[in-house]
Amino acid sequence: MEEVKDFIYLDMSKVSSLYSQVSGGILQTYEVSSNSSENSKNLRNYNFKIFKHEAGGTETESQGLKEVRVSHxxxxxxxxxxxxxxxxxxxxGTDVTKEHVESGTATDIxxxxxxxxxxGHIVLEDYERITRIADNYEDVTGFINNSIKSSLKEAPELEGFFDNIKVMKEDISKIKNGSQKNKKINELKELENSLDTLISTKLVGKVDEWIIEGLKTWVNVFLPNIFNVRLYPFSDFMNFHVMSNVKREFFLDDxxxxxxxxxxxxxxxxxxMLGVITSIPKRDDEGFDPMEEFDSEDLEQEGNEHLSVESAFRGMFRGFDGLEAMIRTCRYPRIMLQPIAIYRAIKPNKLLKRT
Structure with missing residues (x-):
């Protein structure tokens, strides 16, 4: 038996397109047929429609079963x-080794x-999920911190703190002398501040509002509905990994x-992961420059105003290239794929077989 593939993600439209090109056609379904037969003895005059009444005789009935399977x-x-x-x-790992990547020859392959x-191992980066968390960050962290504070009140190591505070409050309420009372109040505040400092080290840190709002704006403008998967083929060479942007509708779990x-x-x-290569960054940044055509002196000549307008508008797109590069984070020696399939491959284990 070949390996079993437990598919997590499968883009059947891409599978069909590529398969039709390499094989000359596309297989839509597999049809499986089987036949079964049964000998029935007709010993009495039963009125079963599937039997023909014939005293002492037998009849064989054949039945064909046809099963159509989804062939994805x-x-x-x-x-x-x-x-x-x-x-x-x-x-x-086979055609492209770690040595190929380190030497730069992987790019040619x-x-x-x-x-x-x-x-390899993967990480999932769902930016839609990030914005939902950001929208509810204050409420979620508030709930967590209140839970932490509640549990700390019952912690044995802090029990002495709370007991001392309780005793000091009772003592302060009984003091009549103003100066003595103020002194005790200041001591109480110092103890409470020490307790708050100790508790704050256990709490989830607060994030400034402008950071949360900036994060949501950044994602909504540059990464709307983006879901990245990064695969790391070499556990001892983390600089190199395979990037991909998956589409939610192709997960087998909706x-x-x-x-x-x-x-x-x-x-x-x-x-x-199997995917079509979409980006192969080079070691040096020099490469295709679509604005090179506007470097000539013709741009300044009278009558070529249309070139200046075109250059200005197209230059706006190039002006955002730096931001785009920050978002995609696909830089040498990484590569970008359009994923076709992501699955876990399992081969039969003889030790687990049952006889």
Missing amino acids: HEVYTELERELFKHGYIAEI FESALCVKAE DTESVHFLFGSKPTIKVT
Whole structure:
């Protein structure tokens, strides 16, 4: 038996597109047929419609069963096999080693490949989830801190503090002399301040309002509905990883909150990702410059005002390139993929077999 793939994410539209190109067609369904037969003895004159009455005789009835299966997983497996067969996939760990990445030769391999397959640990970065947390940050942390304060009042190590405060308050209420009372009140305030300082070290820190609002604005402008998955193929080389932006509708679990709860934002299991390469940053930044055409002196000549207008408008987009780079964070030696599939691959374990 081949390995079993437990799919977390599968983009069937991309699977169908690539499969049709490498194989010349697209398989929609598998049809499985089976036949069964049954010999029935007709010993009495029962009026069953499936029997023909014939004294002492027998009749064989045949029945055909047809089953139509959804073939998504089969088509994906076939697609992966075809892509390897025709040389379209670079597999990290096999075709691309850590030495290739460190030396820079991995870039040449990636540029000659359509897809990348990699196995490793992943992290999930759901920016929609971040904004929801930010919207409710004050309420959530307030609830947590109140819970902490409540539990600390019953903590044995702080019991002496609270007892002393209680005794001092009772003593202050009995003091008649003004100067003595003020002195005790100041001592009480010092003790309460010491207690507050001690408790504050246990609480969730407060975040300034402008930080929360700025975070939400940043996400809403630059990262609306973005859900990143980062895969780290080499545990001892964290500078290199594979980035991808997944689409929520292609998770096999429709509820991405369930995905977060099941796997966590930093899953403990390794998974495999296959995707189409979309970005291969270079070691140096020099590369394609779409504004180079406006560097000529023709821009300043009379009658070429339309070039100045075009240059100004297109230059606005280039002016935001720096911000875009800060958001995408895909820099050398990382690569960016459009993910096709994310799954956990499990091979049969002989030790677990039952006879």
